[in-house]
Amino acid sequence: MSSASYTTRGAIAVITLDNPPVNGLGYELRRGILDGLDRAEADPAVKAVVLVGAGRGFSGGADIREFTTPKMYAEPTLRTVIRGIEAGSKPVVAALHGMAMGGGLELALGCHFRVAAPGTQVGLPEVKLGLLPGAGGTQRLPRAVGVETALNLIVSGATVAVEQLRGTALVDAIAEGNLLEAAVAFAEKAVAEKRKPTLLRDVAVSYPNAEGFFQFARTGVGAVSKGYPAPLKCVDAVASAAAQPFEEGLRTERSLFLQLIDSPESKALRHAFFAERAASKIPDVPEDTPTRAIRSAAVIGAGTMGGGIAMSFANAGIPVMVLEVKQEALDKGLATVRKNYESSAKKGKLTAAQVEERTRLVRPTLSYADIAQADVVVEAVFEDMGIKESVFRTLDEVMKPGAILATNTSTLDVNRIARATRRPQEVIGTHFFSPAHVMKLLEVVRGEKTAKDVLATVMELAKKLKKTAVVSGVCDGFIGNRMIEQYSRQAGFLLEEGALPKQIDGALEKWGLAMGPFRMADLAGNDVGWLIRKRRYVEKPHVKYPRLADRVCEMGRFGQKTGAGWYRYEAGKRDAIPDPAIEELVVSYSKELGVQRRKISEEEIVERCIYALVNEGARILEEGIALRASDIDVVYLTGYGFPPFRGGPMFAADTAGLYNVVRSMKRFAANPHGDPGFWKPAPLLERLAAEGKTFNAPAETRP
Ligand SMILES: NC(=O)c1ccc[n+]([C@@H]2O[C@H](COP(=O)([O-])OP(=O)(O)OC[C@H]3O[C@@H](n4cnc5c(N)ncnc54)[C@H](O)[C@@H]3O)[C@@H](O)[C@H]2O)c1
Secondary structure (H helix, E strand, O other), X not given: OOXXXXXXXXXXXXXXXXXXXXXXXXXXXXXHHHXXXXXXXXXXXXXXXXXXXOOOOOEOOOOHHHOOOHHHHOOOOHHHHHHHHHHOOOOEEEEEOOEEEOHHHHHHHHOOEEXXXXXXXXXOHHHHHOOOOOOOHHHHHHHHHOHHHHHHHHHHOOEEEHHHHOOOOOOOEEOOOOHHHHHHHHHHHHHHOOOOOOOHHHOOOOOOOHHHHHHHHHHHHHXXXXXXXXXXXXXXXXXXXXXXXXXXXXXXXXXXXXXHHOOHHHHHHHHHHHXXXXXXXXXXXXXXXXXXXXXXEEEEOOOHHHHHHHHHHHHOOOOEEEEOOOHHHHHHHXXXXXXXXXXXXXXXXXXXXXXXXXXXXEEEEOOHHHHOOOOEEEEOOOOOHHHHHHHHHHHHHHXXXXXXXXXXXXXXXXXXXXXXXXXXXXXXXXXXOOOOOOOOEEEEEOOOOOOHHHHHHHHHHHHHOOOEEEEEOOOOOOOHHHHHHHHHHHHHHHHHHOOOHHHHHHHHHHHOOOOOHHHHHHHHOHHHHHHHHHHHHHHOOOOOOOOHHHHHHHOOOOXXXXXXXXXXXXXXXXXXXXXXXXXXXXXXXXXXXXXXOOOOOHHHHHHHHHHHHHHHHHHXXXXXXXXXXXXXXXXXXXXXXOOHHHOOHHHHHHHHOHHHHHHHHHHHHOOOOOOOOOOOOOHHHHHHHHHOOOOOOHHHHOO
């Protein structure tokens, strides 16, 4: 079936792109456009052609549903379609509305004329997937809008309204009123006036001192795109538009594109893109599951998390009541909310009116009666089972039927919390990350009794709150924190064996993590991990923990909030300054353990920390706590500062090859100071490695 329709209006043929939701340029559509062009060419009554999009816009670019299939490369490719336009004898007018993005814009740039509706968004966002526009965009856009503007658009992947490009060859007319009629009239006029259709390929690129400009651009772009090869290749491609004849420039673009599509960075970014989409799908909860309306919310506890969660609701325009036990705590919590909004306003992120509006949506109360009618309530009180059970017993008493009862617990058993109520089917975990109004990740914890529509509603709510939701089963620490515990343990063992905090942080940050484990611990508060470890020493006395972290806590060094932790901090600053006191402590602790300190390579540091994540991730996957490996990757990409160009820990392991991961683990297990139990590969990992498979299904990792 073709996704393009062909009609005529007098002497003008109209080809309508019709491939919902965004007219992705899939195989059928590409063929349909080319068939239409051939038909118009063959019909002597047709004098010109208009290309227009049905629905929301002209075209959003490549059809992402084709990304993993051979159809993506099947002829006619987009380049062939554009050649078809250029080879024809009749002028083609692109009628743009909504959006012309990526391949959609490249198609428009291949036409003779472009007429756009006001507000049409245009851009070439390929760089965001580690690619560059591969259908002539890097050659035609500089010819349309000039070298500098084109370079900025292509390197940033930014989207702009067409009005901003008024006066350039990208847009011949901006048409108020009915776009198709305007485009047809434009085509008729062009025919009547025998206006000579110009192809962008025939436009010369003139840019004085192009070489100097591109040298400057390379330095600037190189400095801000560490770890990502695509932005620099974008510069090279645009530079070739200025330096080479059109056809040669196209060949350069093609070869750069092919280098990128095979690069691990682009594969990782594409994986991350699909992983995020996949995370919203739950196999046994169909997408048409009816959801409950969420018009109002309540939060219990106005502490660090409660305040941030309340702000997330207010930011989405949902009124939210915040309940506390004491007036003082309530006042403090609400004051923090206001302060946060005001500091956003100072940075120019919010207007004064928005600050007022959002602050007004957050209302304080000391009484449960005031929250009884809320559609959803999120509990964020102290991490104590007794207190949480008592809160949920009260919620069960007061909340209206059908209200969703959510807990923000990080470690406690959501099923047990649910059992404190007579409606465990309404109970769910919503594990926000700190600061809750900023961090994108939301782990949605599905209890054994959680109703499907409750789960579907919370997933939908997450979207409204602009969060990336990942479903987790019930276990201690859920997906993210359960894994991070093993990573932190490994970082601790590395200290005992010979590394220093700054060396470990440095190696992992160089590898791409936003923050190494010790800087992260200082930020989160070392006391948080200490509390958990104290519980572990009782629950799991047989498990070996690096105890140096306890010593640091015993010294009152809880991290940034106390001015000292694994590093020291100067008042009002967040820079982690290496502290000789810690270095002495680390060295003397090794002596105490009888460990001969050794020089540890960056590679060993990275592998041990990352594979510690991977091995626990494999267990989480095997136990069904995570639905898919890519969900684990999303957790790390959105909640733990994992570098997108690595695609997440499970994808990084796939990239290294699971066979190699297991081999490294065996080597670490043989370390005389190591913990062989720690490095026993999870059964799933061992099996996949032996079978030569990957965690992520191949379809998710292919271009
Ligand atoms: N801080 C984090 O980074 C983080 C991250 C994710 C999840 N969590 C979880 O979120 C929850 C809250 O953590 P936090 O860091 O905001 O703690 P917090 O100590 O900052 O705040 C807890 C608030 O709850 C209030 N409170 C205590 N008992 C109450 C009750 N019975 N009724 C009403 N209010 C009550 C306290 O007055 C306090 O203001 C915990 O379960 C924690 O594990 C924390």
